[in-house]
Amino acid sequence: MPLANIPFANPHAAYAARKEAILEAITRALDSGYYILGSEVEQFEKDFAAYLGIAHTSACANGTDAIELMLRALGVGPGKAVFTVSHTAVATVSAIERAGAMPVLVDIDPVHYTMCPASLEQAVQHLVRTLPQVTPAAVLPVHIYGHPCNMDALAEIAARHNMRLLEDCAQAHGAQYKGKMVGTLGKAASFSFYPTKNLGALGDAGGVATSTATLHNEVCALRQYGWKERYISAIPGINSRMDPVQAAILGVQLTHLAEDTAARIRIAGVYTSGLAGTGLCLPQVAPWAKHAFHLYVVQCKERSAFMQYMQEHGIGTAIHYPVPVHLQPAYAGRVLCAPKGLPVTEQIMHTIVSLPMFPQLTDAQVERVCTTIQAWAKAGA
Structure with a gap:
């Protein structure tokens, strides 16, 4: 099944x-x-x-x-x-x-x-x-x-x-x-x-x-x-x-926002621990920040293949955002940008991918995300 x-x-x-x-x-x-x-x-x-x-x-x-x-x-x-x-x-x-x-x-x-x-x-x-x-x-x-x-x-x-x-x-x-x-x-x-x-x-x-x-x-x-x-x-x-x-x-x-935020932070902690060594670039939290983890975003050099693998194993992913505003048809060539361009923005657009993240994820689901990614990393090693 x-x-x-x-x-x-x-x-x-x-x-x-x-x-x-x-x-x-x-x-x-x-x-x-x-x-x-x-x-x-x-x-x-x-x-x-x-x-x-x-x-x-x-x-x-x-x-x-x-x-x-x-x-x-x-x-x-x-x-x-x-x-x-x-x-x-x-x-x-x-x-x-x-x-x-x-x-x-x-x-x-x-x-x-x-x-x-x-x-x-x-x-x-x-x-x-x-x-x-x-x-x-x-x-x-x-x-x-x-x-x-x-x-x-x-x-x-x-x-x-x-x-x-x-x-x-x-x-x-x-x-x-x-x-x-x-x-x-x-x-x-x-x-x-x-x-x-x-x-x-x-x-x-x-x-x-x-x-x-x-x-x-x-x-x-x-x-x-x-x-x-x-x-x-x-x-x-x-x-x-x-x-x-x-x-x-x-x-x-x-009335549930505080507990939901705590759940997001806990899930993010499991991801960060479980995905170490998989080759993904994991989120970093500044020492002065409390990250609310609306999204858990990693970078993956083989993003298309990674997302396809996850889909085949029944796990949803997404990209936030695939095309920066200044490269979208409605804005390209007419919106002003910083004089040295937006090199970081344009680099990460090819590698970022969002993993499942919502407070109601079960421990079993979070573990399955981790083990699936671990298997992907092992297969590509």
């Missing part, structure tokens, strides 16, 4: 484990008769802010909108540049352009795959020299795969060039930098609550975190047509409202 497949990700597993509580929360939201924003959303905003240890979170429809709303609330639009990475979901760059700003893409460090401070500095200086009509306005690092960026180094560069330091935390719920939650380290932070995220809804949802009340209020206005009083648009806004059903679901999931 063939072994059951081990999926790369499985948001249904979290639903199945918490089905009774989730259905109760959904029923409560539906019975309330209030289906846009309302008390369920307000409660989740309060609870998530308390979890982060920050004053405010503003719920919205998805993580892409969260970035756009955050930038627009800060006045980062036409004539202003936002520095981010190319090794990210395209949503990061898409949202910058939707806000009317100019994305400038910088390279990543080869160990943790997060924004490289040296590449950022070079990109800022190059922009100032070559496009003096564009103002460097914001730095938007991505805590990729759940590993925090080197925020002190990025903060120093941002301050020196009078730029706002922001955070893209779409993959990093529960991660910490020097003991502080990501999402609390800059002027504002964006979150995605897509179903596969560490804190996931059962549909699209997102949010913005900030310690500044005026910024929070601006985001709340922008997400609903720019209303600061009902039906009166004080500023041009959009429609990006979290619905109460998703907020109720997220409220349940939030």
